[in-house]
Amino acid sequence: MSLSGRTILIGVTGSIAAVETVRLIHALRRKGAEVQPVMSQAACNIIHPDALTYASGRETIVRITGHVEHVKYCGDEGIADLFLIAPCTANTISKIACGIDDTTVTTCATTALGRKMPVVLVPAMHHAMFRHDIVMKNLETLKESGIVIVGPRIEEGKAKIAGNDEIVLWCERLLSGRPLAGKRVLITSGRCEEPVDDVRVLTTRSSGKMGRALAYEAFRLGADVTIIHRDEVIVGRNIHVKSASSMGDAVRAVIEEKVPDIYISAAAISDFAPDYKPGKIPSGSPVSIKLNPLPKLLDLAIGTVPVTIAFKLGESAYIEAEQLLLRGVTMVLGNRPDNLGAEEGHYTIIDSFGQETVDGTKQETALAIFERIIARHL
Known part of the structure; x- marks a missing residue:
């Protein structure tokens, strides 16, 4: 399996697309990955942390405690191989771009970026929010920082979250060692x-x-x-x-x-x-x-x-x-x-x-x- 032996930290933020996260976790685990969920408080208002705990087999992180979870997974000696934020709201995009870390997800993102570990961000929101000039500029800032953006599907006036198959492919690509990079x-x-x-x-x-x-x-x-x-x-x-x-x-x-x-x-x-x-x-x-x-x-x-x-x-x-x-x-x-x-x-x-x-x-x-x-x- 392509993700065997890999640990993926999945950050979930306050988009209605959070209801798709259980299926995404299952898709990653079918490829062999260990998946650790971390949720913002806004995400907890949309889907219960227990659902992600059940899907992943790991206790969902909903706050940073004395165990310094952001360092455990994303620090210099962190055990996560990749940080996947799916779904990612306009709010979270802009906070990460500006170095603000006032939620569990953004704190993990700041730590991950400092470590230079692979980060994948999957936006999901209303189309009017997605095409906001400042959100677009912040996405470009994140790309310049090395973050991979898996773009949304524009349908029914919404920037809908990318399909699970596409998200998993990007995770596989970033963790493959990329022997064909540049080819x-x-x-x-x-x-x-x-x-x-x-x-x-x-x-x-x-x-x-x-x-x-x-x-x-x-x-x-x-x-x-x-x-x-x-x-x-x-x-x-x-x-x-x-x-x-x-x-x-x-x-x-x-x-x-x-x-x-x-x-x-x-x-x-x-x-x-x-x-x-x-x-x-x-x-x-x-x-x-x-x-x-x-x-x-x-x-x-x-x-x-x-x-x-x-x-x-x-x-x-x-x-x-x-x-x-x-x-x-x-x-x-x-x-x-x-x-x-x-x-x-x-x-x-x-x-x-x-x-x-x-x-x-x-x-x-x-x-x-x-x-x-x-x-x-x-």
Whole structure:
């Protein structure tokens, strides 16, 4: 588990989003973290400390006592690895930015900032409060102090707290040691759709799960991530495309903008495009569709991107892998058709150092891929 052996101090302030904290604590603990709650008095008026005690398995801190809890967790020898403030109100943002520590949460924040430990702040409030000029300036001040701000979702006139998955990802990133810090990772993911007529498309069964797992793992490890696909990931840069040609245009544009350090071609990129027929092809009679071969997008990266990873599907994957390695591809993932859309899969990592078999979830496979990249190819 990615947060095993880590202690996270979670500060809860007086936003109605405090009612989501129980679920957030559970999400962190499922990743292996020990979670210690600390609440401001305003937060205690919204959710009872006993709820967080139950969720965390630790007595919630509601006041600083003779045990000097802020030093125990956030001092120079403190036992917390990260201070997460979620939700964080406009009041708490401004107090921390100005060095005011008159609540349990702000006192812990002042101590944590003095220690230079990782701090993550997750705002939640009405949108009018969030976009206040002084609050915006205070958020910039906090960023300059090294605090990570996980921005809210602007919905229904409110700056709603970020989702638990995104918050957990940021915690994982800050505690991973960030071996990919400063590295740019470009990933293509999921299926392409080639129009047959105005109604029908030619596509594959690819779900994009492997590409998303790779994007999240690269983010956890500290990389600057760009993913080109038709879906959405909650971190990094999303570029949305549908067809192989639009995916190729996007890959070309990203490489021309600045060559990434790692390119992973995890998408089921179309090998063929049908002759497009305007309108709708009438049903009820046999139809012949001519399929025209499409260029290989991998060629855009070979010889340009330092580390290039390809996926190859089917029985010929191993033969193709040898050919790709000779052409300059860094690593090839041998894939099986039954991996498409599945939660778990069987893959073979092939590079100049040999082969490695990986069985497990898409996240476990993504971690194995990056561990091999870091160990052998960077």
